[in-house]
Amino acid sequence: MGEKIIFATGNKDKMREIREILSGIDAEVLSMGEAGVLLDIKEDGQTFEENALIKARAVAGQVGGIVLADDSGLEIDYLDRQPGVYSARFMGEGTSYKVKNKALLNRLLGVPKEKRTARFVCAAAAVFPDGEAFVCRETIEGYIGEQAAGENGFGYDPIFYVEEYGCSTAELSREQKNEISHRGKALRGVKKELEKRLGQKGAAV
Numbered sequence: 001m002g003e004k005i006i007f008a009t010g011n012k013d014k015m016r017e018i019r020e021i022l023s024g025i026d027a028e029v030l031s032m033g034e035a036g037v038l039l040d041i042k043e044d045g046q047t048f049e050e051n052a053l054i055k056a057r058a059v060a061g062q063v064g065g066i067v068l069a070d071d072s073g074l075e076i077d078y079l080d081r082q083p084g085v086y087s088a089r090f091m092g093e094g095t096s097y098k099v100k101n102k103a104l105l106n107r108l109l110g111v112p113k114e115k116r117t118a119r120f121v122c123a124a125a126a127v128f129p130d131g132e133a134f135v136c137r138e139t140i141e142g143y144i145g146e147q148a149a150g151e152n153g154f155g156y157d158p159i160f161y162v163e164e165y166g167c168s169t170a171e172l173s174r175e176q177k178n179e180i181s182h183r184g185k186a187l188r189g190v191k192k193e194l195e196k197r198l199g200q201k202g203a204a205v
Contacts, residue, residue, distance in 0.1 A: 003027040003198060006035045008055040008069035013154040014183075018068075021178050021187045026198055027066070037062050048073065048085060048123035049135050056127040064129055066197075068190060072122035072183055074156045076144060078108060078115050087156070101148050101159045108144055116143045120160060120169075122182035124190045128197065136189030140182045142169075153177065 045051040055069035073087030083090035148158035150170025157170035
């Protein structure tokens with residue numbers, strides 16, 4: 001194993017996905033906790049890209065090396081793209097996603113399918129030791145279903161449906177979800193940049 005890469009999150013579900021998507025890269029991917037980083041990062045950016053960079057730079061300021069971060073969320077067109085960048089903090093940070101999902105479904109009661117369009121957005125950022133940064137933004141389009149379904153995902157996955165599969169992202173297998181998801185696509189974009197960097201500089205990175 002070559003480099004150590006720190007991902008600026010403490011979310012275990014997210015880390016599992018991240019490791020699966022970044023598998024094959026010559027680096028060990030650690031969470032903030034595994035790297036001994038204890039930070040309360042204020043995500044006050046106006047966009048997913050800004051928040052991803054805020055997190056990555058905050059951790060890089062503590063540990064150096066290569067740091068990755070992402071900011072992701074759900075945009076519902078009928079609700080003026082809410083909850084958007086506030087997806088994690090919607091209804092308060094301590095509120096369970098079961099409660100959040102139910103609240104969003106209630107706000108869409110009676111709204112026809114064609115007006116329930118939504119997307120997951122992910123901006124994945126990498127900050128390198130020389131201070132340079134790389135950001136990749138990706139989305140997955142779908143709609144909000146009439147009810148929550150599935151146990152495989154987390155967050156808003158149970159209410160987000162993908163037309164192609166006719167089910168929620170929480171009903172997809174992990175492999176299917178990683179292939180089509182916003183986070184999967186964004187992290188594969190970052191992975192290409194990492195492979196280029198690690199390949200060019202090897203152990204000196």
